[in-house]
Amino acid sequence: MTFPTFTSTQTDPHARGKELGTHRRKQITGNLAGYTDLFETAGATPAQVRVWGERALDRCAGWAPRLAEEITGIAAGAGLEPWQVAVVNARTEILAAIDATGEGECSTSVVLPGGGLPPRTVQTWDWHDHLRDAPMLWELEPAPGHVVRTFTEAGALAKIGINTAGLGIHFNILRHDTDTADVGVPVHLIARRILDEAATVEEAADIARSATVSASTVITVVTGSEAASIEISPAGVAVVPPGPDGVLLHCNHFLDPALAVGERHATERPGTYIRHRHLRDNVEGLSGEDLTGRALTMLSHGPDDAPVCAHPDLSQPLNQRWETLATIGLDLPARRMRVHQGGPCQVTEATWQVF
Template structure:
């Protein structure tokens, strides 16, 4: 099983977006439908979601006009309104807005776990599980595009979303985990997925990535773990501020779904509902030897853990639960920042073998 791959041939944002929207129309429509169902179950009306999408598009256009153009192009190609594609890109912000209003019920055992190890010699060693709601398991796509000549970006993202996890040929890669903070609000601002996109398009260092994150006003929280050949930093983003968590003296940087910065951790929200994030962080720390291995398959297997007797790093959905409480490890991903490539396995670590990796 592999994820769909699309390579853009267009260089200008509007044309690139239209090309993508045309080729991935059916998948984008299914993705939008899946998110519409998720927002409805979580407690948001269609009119409210539209208002949030329009607001997110306006804020995006002010912060990154070329990316707003690309969203408009995707909508054009897919036969949608731009606000509908903005909704896909702002799904983190919309869920945070619903939660801020007290309507959301987002308990469960899933979410993402990220490991980066910078060895004393040799390439950076990374691996991440990407957990999301199982009815959206067909949303991901592997997308290659060239934002400017000679700079290639490869990203694992959701159809219609401008970026998520990825690498660029400047030697930088990003992992992506959701966070929740007391300052998250319904005052829709720049989507965090667009921050990841600009980092992939523009940054070659952790410091440059952090500057891009600090330039955006946000309404929801996330952590973008940035890695280069000799450096790494978990860029924790929230409306209360941005902090960069460096690797430890051993070169290890681990992140799940709670804030590690002491100041931002005072406003922690995610772990209130999902304390398993701490169990997953401990699991990663306990398996650092495997996560440090040069072999990505060994690193992926070191992530393996199933609840309730072990940390639920590898999530499997309970079909009896409503869709907003069903979690599945949809992908396991390792980055090769030196080559500007990634390897992706469709599913969780419990099914990884050397033969299941998709090279991208």
């Protein structure tokens, strides 16, 4: 099984968005419906969600007008209001506003082997199982000759991805004491601007610092020769480099000592520490050249071991059910991603989708 793909032919932001919205209307409206159910289950009212969506779009228009135009274009193509597409892009911010909690989420490994060899990366992407049809792969050209390829959710402008400047990103959610309901720039749009504009870790960090946010996340940036986890929260932005061994591992807790003082996710659901320890204990396998081998090294199921590969407990409400929906590696030399639909326990050489 593979994720649906779409290649934009339009270069104007509004036209590009409208083209995507037209061709992926069913998937985008379905994704919005799934998030509407999630927010309602977590305690938000429709009126609150609309206000948050409108605020997110306004913040986007002030920080990245071209991305706001693209959101408006997607809405036009999909037959939605712009604030509704903004809701999909601001789902992290809305969940922070609701103060939603949950055990699942993603694990990321980056190893810089040195000696001129390319980085070895792999990530699991965990999310709610009722949204398993949301992911898609999208290729676009935000500037002449600059191509972006992203694994994202239908209607969201970016998530995990790579560009033809040779920069790629992984993406994990975080939670911080300073997260607020005063919705700021959506972190998914920070990821998109990094893919659109950055070729170095420093450029990516500068983009992150320029945004006023209300929710936390970490964007792990990788190029052919460098990597860093850019931890983003309302309390500030921190750049966490690899260790002396070239290893950079991230789950869902802050690594920067100053930001870690306000840690929320791990204080309520400490499984992130267990997953991080599993990665650290298996660095040798995560350092291998073969992506299938790296993905299988990730493999670990709860409750007895670190739940890096998540499967939903169907007895739980939908906002407490988690599934590893994708396993992803970045191929920096080829400027491509390799994507597997599902968790590491289902990975074989034949299941990778090259994008």
